[in-house]
Structures are given as C-alpha cells and as structure tokens.
Amino acid sequence: MAAQSATSAKDFFRPLAVGAPQPLREIPFRPSRAIHFFDPSNAKMAAKVPGMVGTVDVLLGNLEDAVKADNKEAAREGLVEIGRSTDFGPTQLWTRVNALDSPWVLDDLTRLVGEIGDKLDVVMVPKVQGAEDIHYVDRLLAQLEAKAGLDRPILVHAILETARGVANVEEICGASPRMQGLSLGPADLAADRRMKTTRVGGGHPGYLVREDPPSPTDPAAGVDARRATYQQDLWHYTIARMVDACAMHGIYPYYGPFGDIADVTACEDQFRNAFLLGCVGAWTLHPKQVDVARRVFSPSADDVAHARRVVAAMGDGTGAVMLDGKMEDDASLKQCLVMVELAEQLAAIDPELKAQYDAIGGTDD
Ligand SMILES: CC(=O)SCCNC(=O)CCNC(=O)[C@H](O)C(C)(C)COP(=O)(O)OP(=O)(O)OC[C@H]1O[C@@H](n2cnc3c(N)ncnc32)[C@H](O)[C@@H]1OP(=O)(O)O
Numbered sequence: 556m557a558a559q560s561a562t563s564a565k566d567f568f569r570p571l572a573v574g575a576p577q578p579l580r581e582i583p584f585r586p587s588r589a590i591h592f593f594d595p596s597n598a599k600m601a602a603k604v605p606g607m608v609g610t611v612d613v614l615l616g617n618l619e620d621a622v623k624a625d626n627k628e629a630a631r632e633g634l635v636e637i638g639r640s641t642d643f644g645p646t647q648l649w650t651r652v653n654a655l656d657s658p659w660v661l662d663d664l665t666r667l668v669g670e671i672g673d674k675l676d677v678v679m680v681p682k683v684q685g686a687e688d689i690h691y692v693d694r695l696l697a698q699l700e701a702k703a704g705l706d707r708p709i710l711v712h713a714i715l716e717t718a719r720g721v722a723n724v725e726e727i728c729g730a731s732p733r734m735q736g737l738s739l740g741p742a743d744l745a746a747d748r749r750m751k752t753t754r755v756g757g758g759h760p761g762y763l764v765r766e767d768p769p770s771p772t773d774p775a776a777g778v779d780a781r782r783a784t785y786q787q788d789l790w791h792y793t794i795a796r797m798v799d800a801c802a803m804h805g806i807y808p809y810y811g812p813f814g815d816i817a818d819v820t821a822c823e824d825q826f827r828n829a830f831l832l833g834c835v836g837a838w839t840l841h842p843k844q845v846d847v848a849r850r851v852f853s854p855s856a857d858d859v860a861h862a863r864r865v866v867a868a869m870g871d872g873t874g875a876v877m878l879d880g881k882m883e884d885d886a887s888l889k890q891c892l893v894m895v896e897l898a899e900q901l902a903a904i905d906p907e908l909k910a911q912y913d914a915i916g917g918t919d920d
C-alpha cells in the first residue's frame with residue numbers, strides 16, 4: 556500500500572483533519588457508464604442538466620479545459636447554483652476542478668465543498684503527476700469537509716494525462732483512501748508525450764500494421780503488391796496500464812473523451828475496446844454520445860445469458876465442464892461472475908436493462 560509519507564499503515568485510514576469524515580475502506584461500485592460533461596457557465600447547457608438526471612449515471616460540472624478563462628468564476632457559481640437547486644436522485648454529481656497549478660483551483664475546491672459538498676460525490680483532478688498531487692487534494696478536502704460539517708468523504712478521481720502521471724500510475728491509485736478511479740486524458744497526454752496525433756482520443760490511420768508481401772521466398776518482389784493494413788489502437792498500452800493499476804488498488808478505470816462528436820461509430824469502437832479491457836465507463840461530451848456509452852458499458856443480454864449458463868453449469872464452482880463444445884472451469888466461472896454481477900448492479904438502477912436481462916432469464920433478485 557502506498558501510504559502517505561511518514562505515516563504508518565494504520566494511519567492511512569485516519570481522517571486528515573479533526574472533524575473530517577472517516578475515510579472509506581472500500582470504494583463502492585456505483586454505475587458510471589456515462590460521465591456526462593457540461594459547462595455550468597453555458598446557460599443553454601446548464602438548463603438541460605435537471606432534465607438529464609436519470610438519463611446518465613454521472614453529471615459532471617466541468618470547470619477546467621473547454622471553459623473559457625473569462626468564464627471560470629461563472630462556471631463555478633453556475634455549478635453551485637445547479638448543485639443547490641437540483642434533485643439528483645440516482646445520478647451522481649461530479650466536478651472537474653481546474654489544474655492544481657492554476658489560479659482557480661483553490662477557490663474551486665473551497666467554494667464547491669463549502670456550498671454543495673453534501674451533493675458532490677467525486678472531484679476529478681486533472682493533470683495529476685504523482686502521489687503528491689493527491690496528497691495535497693486529500694488534506695485540503697479533509698479540512699474543507701470538517702469546516703462544512705460533512706458526514707461522508709468526497710472521493711477523488713485523477714485524469715491520467717501526463718507522461719509522469721502514467722509513469723507514476725500505481726502510486727497515484729494508492730495515494731489516498733479517497734481514490735475512486737482514473738480516466739484516460741488522451742488529448743493532454745498526446746501533447747505531453749509529443750505524440751503526433753491532433754485528435755481528441757480514438758485511433759489514427761497512420762498507426763497500423765501491414766500484411767506480409769505475397770511471396771514468402773522473395774519478399775522484396777511483392778512489396779508493391781496490394782496488402783491489407785490494420786489500424787491499431789494508439790491507446791491500448793495506456794488503458795491496459797491504467798486498468799491494472801486500478802484493479803490492484805480496488806478503484807475504477809474509465810476511458811476519457813472522444814472528440815469526433817459526429818463519428819458515433821468510431822466512438823462506440825473506442826469505448827468498446829476500453830470496456831473489453833476492463834473500463835467501467837467513459838466521458839460523454841455531447842448528448843449524442845450518451846446512448847453510445849450506456850450501450851457499450853452495459854453487458855449485452857446474450858453475454859449475460861451465456862455467463863448465467865456457465866454459472867449454473869459449474870455447480871459448486873470447482874472442476875471442469877463442457878458447454879457448447881468449450882471447456883469451462885473455476886477461472887472462466889470467475890470471468891462470468893464479473894459479467895453477471897455487473898448486470899445485476901446495472902439492472903438495479905436501469906429498468907430498461909433489467910427488462911432485457913429478465914427476458915433472457917432474469918437477474919438473481
Ligand atoms: C479534452 C477534454 O478536456 S474533453 C472535456 C472538456 N470538453 C467538454 O466538456 C465539451 C463539452 N461539450 C461541448 O462543449 C459541446 O457539446 C460542443 C462544443 C462539443 C458542441 O456544442 P454545440 O456546437 O452547441 O453542439 P450542438 O449544436 O450539436 O448541440 C445541440 C444541443 O445540445 C446541447 N448540448 C451540447 N453539448 C451538451 C452537453 N455536453 N450537455 C448538455 N447539452 C449539450 C446544446 O446546447 C444544443 O442545445 P439546443 O438544441 O437547445 O440548442
């Protein structure tokens with residue numbers, strides 16, 4: 556465990572300020588397939604927020620990039636107003652505060668925790684470089700929570716969007732009991748790494764592998780032949796690292812933004828790759844992306860049906876059985892349980908999905 560410097564293991568779960576709420580020992584899984592971004596300083600967008608309650612798992616008031624410098628204070632105050640006046644029901648309220656080296660972040664945290672701390676579930680921190688950034692936010696949140704008299708801790712989500720952050724990903728995940736998860740920030744990360752893509756997430760046609768030349772005996776003869784190419788995923792390595800670091804620390808990994816709003820097909824592909832690798836959700840920047848995220852990050856009824864059959868066939872969970880010509884054993888049972896448990900958690904909050912899963916045999920409840 557990456558305990559804070561000069562503290563012992565048991566101190567890790569002590570509140571960092573007198574009167575602050577007790578840190579959580581486990582981060583509960585709460586469905587967060589779509590983390591929907593809105594700019595609280597944009598009156599048209601802000602007006603849509605109450606109507607989006609229940610349609611997305613998370614509503615996130617964004618104060619950082621994409622909010623004009625002149626609008627930073629209006630965005631902060633807009634979020635306070637929305638937080639106070641909206642009944643969020645089953646939907647979580649998150650915020651993305653400004654970067655820790657910006658002139659706005661101290662007021663962002665002070666004002667939001669003081670005014671709507673009881674409504675805020677998670678604070679997303681951008682451009683996290685290492686555990687020291689999380690320690691700073693951790694202590695400050697504890698002080699602010701104590702001052703506001705909050706009775707539950709606000710959780711912290713870090714964006715993985717600097718090369719140093721990627722290098723330190725494990726220590727970031729273990730830096731505080733508040734750590735809820737990580738999102739990939741492909742735009743800032745590409746810039747920081749000096750990658751040569753100008754896209755906000757997604758693939759690139761130049762990042763590919765090519766089929767071998769047709770003649771195995773004289774490869775040079777066929778180099779000009781027409782050969783199939785296969786586009787590769789620029790983000791595979793980073794997502795895989797992020798998933799392992801999160802799993803190791805019992806927190807949740809997310810794909811971040813997909814900037815080509817019109818290309819919902821490629822968005823779906825990128826989100827699905829992340830889902831298959833272990834991510835639990837992604838950001839939605841525009842209403843068009845909400846259905847995509849909800850669909851992709853919910854297991855299909857067919858997958859759930861298959862997983863349930865394996866669970867049933869495995870009886871006490873030990874040994875090996877054949878099902879549809881395939882071997883199933885303790886390990887594949889565990890894979891199926893991941894699917895079944897997720898389906899149950901989602902069905903509990905999503906009546907449409909519940910109906911789909913019930914139609915193929917129902918959830919265990
Ligand atoms: C790299 C990163 O940091 S990514 C994270 C930061 N970026 C963001 O948060 C971007 C958030 N999204 C946006 O700012 C906008 O969606 C944009 C700029 C991408 C596109 O905005 P527009 O050009 O207005 O989109 P469009 O005209 O298609 O909008 C259609 C309607 O949806 C609304 N809308 C657009 N985005 C959102 C949103 N995120 N939430 C709620 N409503 C929205 C618009 O206000 C508009 O409403 P109207 O029909 O009443 O006029």
Ligand SMILES: O=CC(=O)O
Nearest residue numbers: 716740741742743
């Ligand atoms: O903040 C997100 C990013 O991609 O940068």
Ligand SMILES: [Mg+2]
Nearest residue numbers: 620716740743
């Ligand atoms: Mg960014």
